[in-house]
Amino acid sequence: MNRKEFLTSASVLGLASLGGDALSDVGERMYTRSLPIVDTHQHLVDVERFGKDWAHPPVAGNYGIAEYKRVIKGLNIVKSVYMEVAVPRDKRYEEALYAIELCGDKRNPTVGAVVSADLYMDDFRGYMSQFKNSSCIKGIRAGFKSRESMLDSGVVDNLRFLGDMDMRFDFIIPPAWFPDMAKLIRACPDTQFQADHCGNADPKAFFDQKVYGKPDHDRAEWITGMKAMASEKNVVCKISGLVSRSTGYPVTAENLAPVINHCFDIFGAERVMFASDWPWCLKGMSLAGWVNILKQVVKDRSFEEQKKLFHDNAIRHYKI
Template sequence: MIIDAHQHFWDPARADYPWMGAPELAPIRRAFGPADLAPLLKANGIDASIVVQCRSALEETQEFLRIAHATPSVVGVVGWADLTDASLGDTLDRLRALPDGNKLVGIRHQVHDEPDPDWLLRADVQRGLAAVVARDLAYDLLVRTRELPAAIAIAQAFPQARFVLDHAAKPAIADGGAAEWSDRIAALAACGNVWCKISGLATEANWKDWDAERLFPFVEHVATCFGEDRLIFGSDWPVCLLAGSYAEIKGALEACLAKLGPQVREKAFGVNAKGAYRLAIA
């Protein structure tokens, strides 16, 4: 089974997305739903997807679970819940009790938007992470280079947890990369309980001037650090449309992974996502 482990649904007419206000994001400031994604999955040979959090609202997580219940191709939901809430465990239990609540496979917060680079290390956040881990859910790390030291520390503090790094921590591809990112990625990968999504890379490059060759050094670095068993493909649709079509994004990542060997590609396009999120699929 080929899995897109990172895609989104949203409707700016029905909810507020603070991160979507920048003028350059106007092309994606409209509704995107399952009916929009379905033909793209079919055309690109994708069997299933995981829908991922877009805003800090429990209502969105509930909506995504309703979508998953009605959409067989959506095999997992990485939703949002307040890690700082002392009753988070009860909230997660209620979510899991909903129809298709078993499709809740992870929790995510937009950590890179927090003023404090050490937000993950706060005592109340760690209490929340403990509740996530106790319910056998993964936690998606949405961080940049600035927050990677905290991510490393939290992965070490919770060795029994499963963490998934989104977008390879958004390297500065347009600027040619940075040694600080490379070194911190290697340190995070040394924690054996962290997977890395090869996703969102084209939108960290120059949107008008990128190709697989320019993405490859970054893909190669995370592949070297994380190994073939901890790389995961994600399209980051529809954010990816800022830089290219679904087919162009998938094709570029396939080309990068193909250079690393057929087994790397095969695992990144399905097997590793099933393991990281413990997906209940054949």
């Protein structure tokens, strides 16, 4: 027996001596370390740099890049995408410049950014054209004035312009608006859309017994609307936000699995992406806690599907 064979044999014997449960635990830890992760929804609120009125995270504290680098230690998060943090309107351009600065600093994992813009502004094209040559700005997140205005010609034209610039659009809307969003997505076939936070799903809608209060939406309405949006190929779903809600129920893999599995089944393994929503996730648990819960939910899926969720889809979608 050569040295390599001896070491391999000794390793196997050593693991086997731990017993079934311990062996499973070791295997899970080894597997977890090997899975690369792209965080597609990294909020940063550096109040020490920008002041307390820059943005308002739900948990008091400073959440700059230094803090983010500390909390991801050991999680194998290899890249991240900055997500806008609802700064005041007059600070939006400054936030974009901050994101570009982050992307240029190779000492941190931030490689792209989704910034804030107003879809209804008169000079939307002029404003966004400032970032045309930026490899960092990957798109915008913006709200709608009303459900009725989602299909306004100006909104449609501006979203089509995003597609012309190879930029993406993140959205968070009530499930009741999903049918109109499906029409909007269909009207902008060359623009990539991103349904944030599992389509704004409330896990309580999927509990068999309504012991934790009335959910924010109807289960069937959410499923039907998500299917309508997912029927368009230019939309993906971010698996996030579930631990960021004011829950009132145990935040466990068992309770979050129905929503996550529905997202997988509706969008398919090619169109789901992990997102931390840090530090907003701290309303429910640590970033590491959310990563571990999601890994528990998807542990029976193939390695290829898990890698698509945590890494590959984001790399392809954001071109990073």
